[in-house]
Amino acid sequence: MHELATRFPTNPILSPAQIKPSRPDWAVECLLNPGAFRYGQRTGLLLRVAERPPQEAGWVSTPVLDPTSPDGVRLVRYRTSDPKLKATDPRGFEYEGAFYLTTLSHLRLAWSDDGVAFTADAKPALSGHGPHETFGIEDSRVAQIGADYYLTYTAVSQCGVAVAASRTADWKTFESLGLIFPPHNKDCALFEQRVGGSYRALHRPTGVGIGGNYLWIASSPDLRHWGDHRCLAMTRPGQWDAQRIGAGASPIRTDAGWLEIYHAADDSGIYRLGLLLLDLDDPSKILARSASPIMGPESDYEKTGFLGGVVFTNGHIVDGDKVTVYYGAADTVVCGATFSIAELLRSLAAR
Numbered sequence: 001m002h003e004l005a006t007r008f009p010t011n012p013i014l015s016p017a018q019i020k021p022s023r024p025d026w027a028v029e030c031l032l033n034p035g036a037f038r039y040g041q042r043t044g045l046l047l048r049v050a051e052r053p054p055q056e057a058g059w060v061s062t063p064v065l066d067p068t069s070p071d072g073v074r075l076v077r078y079r080t081s082d083p084k085l086k087a088t089d090p091r092g093f094e095y096e097g098a099f100y101l102t103t104l105s106h107l108r109l110a111w112s113d114d115g116v117a118f119t120a121d122a123k124p125a126l127s128g129h130g131p132h133e134t135f136g137i138e139d140s141r142v143a144q145i146g147a148d149y150y151l152t153y154t155a156v157s158q159c160g161v162a163v164a165a166s167r168t169a170d171w172k173t174f175e176s177l178g179l180i181f182p183p184h185n186k187d188c189a190l191f192e193q194r195v196g197g198s199y200r201a202l203h204r205p206t207g208v209g210i211g212g213n214y215l216w217i218a219s220s221p222d223l224r225h226w227g228d229h230r231c232l233a234m235t236r237p238g239q240w241d242a243q244r245i246g247a248g249a250s251p252i253r254t255d256a257g258w259l260e261i262y263h264a265a266d267d268s269g270i271y272r273l274g275l276l277l278l279d280l281d282d283p284s285k286i287l288a289r290s291a292s293p294i295m296g297p298e299s300d301y302e303k304t305g306f307l308g309g310v311v312f313t314n315g316h317i318v319d320g321d322k323v324t325v326y327y328g329a330a331d332t333v334v335c336g337a338t339f340s341i342a343e344l345l346r347s348l349a350a351r
């Protein structure tokens, strides 16, 4: 792999220990996958904060939002020795056919004057609400469209994994736009301007049986109702993007086309980043795709953690030729890296 990333020397830039839990009896287990945006002179990150009660030996316990409980939360708790418990992935478990996440995530703002040193707010900006977010909300993408910021994020519940959207103009009040893609769907990135008169979104529906974890593109007249669905890119057997692929943040408009930084897992579950170049006038056409990743887990903080071997991005800031990618490393800490857009485009042309 030819690495094109320049990592921040100060990585990781934010870790769980720097974040105040949303309840005093919980611990922040993972800090990951931030959306990124500019607001005035500052850079903002919308972090995913994954929490749970401190774990006791011999038990697995996870919080689930439940409006019928007195404090709005129910604790799901099983003995690790229970033969009905199936727990092989640190991110989730299954009990008698019902699936759960091991942590409950909310979205938290962090602010910076230089894009490198960030201070996180003490309280969540957005938490799960309603029946489709009882297992929390995750991995926000932030698109600036006109004067508004549109947030798309994963809404998880027993009903499935879906894409929810919200809108804000001031980062203080958020208007919910509800679910824009039903289960199973995630990794939704909006284009920040209309193409051919309509809004566009990249998203990742997952097929059971026939189909897979493929990247799709859709169109909308109003950013709420989506149609004209097309399968854009599939996984590639045997390659670094064999198991699943999904969009990162909003595609970057360049003279050569829309440049999308996407994530992919290989057959052993290692997450890396690569590129798609889409036609400017018809982004359902792929002009080029990375033969090899532009970045993968290399540093210790990317190789070991809650889920080692993960580099995952859903937020970046573009400044001339420079794109600063904010990413989750090992699903545990938040990091930054920069790329030259010209160099990224050259890596596609060099094939």
Ligand code: MAN
Pocket: 032, 033, 091, 138, 139, 271, 307, 310, 312, 328, 331
């Ligand atoms: C999924 C999501 C992400 C996570 C990666 C790697 O794609 O749960 O939030 O970062 O897996 O674990």
